[in-house]
Amino acid sequence: MDAFMQAAIEEAQQGLAEGGIPIGSVIVHKGRIIGRGHNRRVQQGSAIRHGEMDAFENAGRQPARVYRESVLYTTLSPCAMCSGAILLYGIPKVIVGENRTFLGEEALLRSRGVAVEVLQDETCIRLMQDFIANRPELWNEDIGE
Numbered sequence: 001m002d003a004f005m006q007a008a009i010e011e012a013q014q015g016l017a018e019g020g021i022p023i024g025s026v027i028v029h030k031g032r033i034i035g036r037g038h039n040r041r042v043q044q045g046s047a048i049r050h051g052e053m054d055a056f057e058n059a060g061r062q063p064a065r066v067y068r069e070s071v072l073y074t075t076l077s078p079c080a081m082c083s084g085a086i087l088l089y090g091i092p093k094v095i096v097g098e099n100r101t102f103l104g105e106e107a108l109l110r111s112r113g114v115a116v117e118v119l120q121d122e123t124c125i126r127l128m129q130d131f132i133a134n135r136p137e138l139w140n141e142d143i144g145e
């Protein structure tokens with residue numbers, strides 16, 4: 001297992017332990033994690049704290065150059081909002097844990113030149129499948145349904 005995807009999974013598990021939605025993300029610059037986070041919509045009553053957005057926020061303000069040299073890891077295929085942030089900051093590469101439970105805007109990312117790699121990791125799939133089965137209303141809220 002990729003150490004950075006493992007870190008994203010640990011974030012997802014922490015979110016679940018907090019009563020939230022188990023999606024985690026890390027942003028890696030030159031082999032070092034500069035931001036990590038997990039979905040905190042439930043915990044913070046937030047409209048925008050998806051895992052990827054939380055990782056961006058926790059990375060703080062970064063020079064444009066840093067974003068353009070970074071890789072974003074996320075346990076789940078990124079939604080329209082998070083894909084927008086990825087495009088805005090010019091992240092060139094996204095590693096996705098899985099896209100079986102939810103397929104986000106991967107086609108949009110690829111059409112804009114972002115390299116998207118999908119691992120179909122069993123741990124990521126199980127985290128989401130179990131969560132969706134247990135808390136369907138929270139999950140639907142998260143994807144705007």
Ligand SMILES: [Zn+2]
Binds near residue numbers: 051081
């Ligand atoms: Zn999102």
